[in-house]
Structure formats: structure tokens, C-alpha cells
Amino acid sequence: MNTGVLFRPRTAGVTALFVLGALSCLAQTQIPPDPSQSAPDSTHPTGVLPTNASPPQSDREKAQQQIKKQEKQRILGIVPQFNVSDISDAVRLTARQKLTLAVKTSLDPGTFLLTGITAGIDQAENSFPEYGQGAEGYGKRFGASYADSFDGTLIGNAIFPIILHQDPRYFRKGEGSIASRLGYAVLSTFRCRSDSGHWQPNYSNVLGNLAAGGISNLYYPAPERGFVSTYQRAIVVSAQGAIGAAISEFWPDIAHHFRKHQP
Numbered sequence: 001m002n003t004g005v006l007f008r009p010r011t012a013g014v015t016a017l018f019v020l021g022a023l024s025c026l027a028q029t030q031i032p033p034d035p036s037q038s039a040p041d042s043t044h045p046t047g048v049l050p051t052n053a054s055p056p057q058s059d060r061e062k063a064q065q066q067i068k069k070q071e072k073q074r075i076l077g078i079v080p081q082f083n084v085s086d087i088s089d090a091v092r093l094t095a096r097q098k099l100t101l102a103v104k105t106s107l108d109p110g111t112f113l114l115t116g117i118t119a120g121i122d123q124a125e126n127s128f129p130e131y132g133q134g135a136e137g138y139g140k141r142f143g144a145s146y147a148d149s150f151d152g153t154l155i156g157n158a159i160f161p162i163i164l165h166q167d168p169r170y171f172r173k174g175e176g177s178i179a180s181r182l183g184y185a186v187l188s189t190f191r192c193r194s195d196s197g198h199w200q201p202n203y204s205n206v207l208g209n210l211a212a213g214g215i216s217n218l219y220y221p222a223p224e225r226g227f228v229s230t231y232q233r234a235i236v237v238s239a240q241g242a243i244g245a246a247i248s249e250f251w252p253d254i255a256h257h258f259r260k261h262q263p
Helices: 011-020 059-070 095-106 109-124 134-164 178-187 203-218 227-260
Strands: 191-193 199-201
Touching: 059 095, 095 134, 109 134, 134 203, 178 227, 199 203, 203 227
Parallel strands: none
Antiparallel strands: 191 199
């Protein structure tokens, strides 16, 4: 699935980056528009809404209400889960809504916090030694890590989903056995629903990871650039996206378990 974040293939930052992969979890499913919006009101004899009734909401308005609920979701109260939905028949997003979700995720304080943690781990293990140490080295690592996150989120969760008419959100299964839910989460790396509601290959995820990996060649040290490194980063972030999807799938259950056992 499309995590919306591109990570470097370094073990130094993998632990923190796995959690960051759940940010967007971006990936996947789209629901067709509600046909009832264009149908007359069969509950009224004339088939027309009474004059004192509220006008029906448009798909865009319904989607906006659902997005407001998504924007309240966080892991540990920190990691944004804006691209995760518990509504299986959620209304499809407009192009503007897809872009807005990606930008909000990228500019969220939780994203900056996790980027700082990732940069700190890289610095402690001296990943990318060409960056050096001290404040300057940390600043370079932070900048590279955030650029990865921003590029991956914007391209994989907004630009390609808009162009290819795919939904960047991850829709939780929320029921069934652990194995079936885990398989569903991992599979979201490779498939998603189109805006018309049909399952299809998750082109937005694959192309987004490759594109963001290519852009990263502009600011990584010379030894980390090139064709091979680009594909390595794309493979690693895809695997981390699957882990992020699993976190998004099971986190509400984990949180409920701990709340239930709190004194």
C-alpha cells in the first residue's frame, strides 16, 4: 500500500520509520458515489422533498464530514492517521480532498516529531557519514528524512491518486481472524479501489514509491544515488507500508484493550 512516505533502506531508522509508515497508510480503497443522491424522495407522495426539509447533501459534503472524523485519529495521540477510514462505504474523495489530506499529513506536528526521531537515530549510528556530525549533520539528516516523507506523501497519496482516480485511504477491515485481517492489510500494498469502486492494482503506491525514490537522488550523498539505490528504497518503503497498514488495522483494537484495563 502507499504509505505516502519514502524511507531510506537503512536499519538505523527502520524501527521509527515503521511507525511513520502508519501515517498515511495511505493506501487504498474507493467507494462509488451514492446513487440515492439523484433519486427522488420516495417517502413523499409527490416524490419531492417537503419545503421544510433539509436539502440532500452532496457527495463532497458527505466526504468532508467523514474526513473530519479521520483527522481526529492518531496513534498514541501523536502519529496522524488521516488516511485511515473505518467506513467501508465511505464516499469517494474529490481531487482537492485528496491533496488536502496529503498536505495536512505532511505538515502535522507528529510528522515533524517522527522525522526528528528518525534523524536522531541516523545520527547516532552515523548513517550517511558524508553528512558529518554535530548540528549541521543532524540538520542535513532531518532535511533528507523530511523530504522523503513529504515527497512520498504528496506523490503517492495525492498526485498519482488524482491522476489515476484511486483512493489513497486505507479502509480497515475491522473484523475476522487475525490472519485474515493481516493478509488484508499486507495486500493493500498491491491493490486498491478505484474511484468507481473496482479493485485494481495499486499503481499509485508503486509509481509513487519509485518517483519519490528518484527525487531523493537530488539530495542524498553520492554513494546513495543511482538506479539500484532508487529501487532498493522503493522496495523497502513498500515493505514498511505493509507494516504501516497492519498497524492501522489493529491499532484501534490495541488501544481499546489498554483502555479497558486501565484502573
